[in-house]
Amino acid sequence: MSADEISEKIGSYIRERFLDGDLNRELEETSPLLEWGVLNSMNTALLLMFIRDELGVAVPPKGINAGNFRDIRSITQMVIELGRPQQATVAGRD
Structure with a gap:
C-alpha cells in the first residue's frame, strides 16, 4: 500500500x-491533531485499533508518543516504518 493510500x-x-x-x-x-483536540486518549486508542485491524500494523507502546501522532503525515510515516519487514540478522555475519 502506498503512502498516499495509507x-x-x-x-x-x-x-x-x-x-x-x-x-x-x-x-x-499536517493539521495538528493533538493541538486541535482531535486525538485524545480514547480517540488514540480507537485509531490504534484501526491501524492494527485495517492496515495490519501493530504499534508498540514505545511508538505511542506525541511525535508519531502529531498529524496524519507523521502517523502515515510511522505506519510505513512499522510495516516494513524486519531484516533478519544472521549470527556471525555483518
Whole structure:
C-alpha cells in the first residue's frame, strides 16, 4: 500500500469517527491533531485499533508518543516504518 493510500485511509477514518463525517472541516496531512483536540486518549486508542485491524500494523507502546501522532503525515510515516519487514540478522555475519 502506498503512502498516499495509507494517508487517505487514516484521514478518512479520522474525519468519519472523530469529526462526525464533517467533510467541510479542513483537515490536511499536517493539521495538528493533538493541538486541535482531535486525538485524545480514547480517540488514540480507537485509531490504534484501526491501524492494527485495517492496515495490519501493530504499534508498540514505545511508538505511542506525541511525535508519531502529531498529524496524519507523521502517523502515515510511522505506519510505513512499522510495516516494513524486519531484516533478519544472521549470527556471525555483518
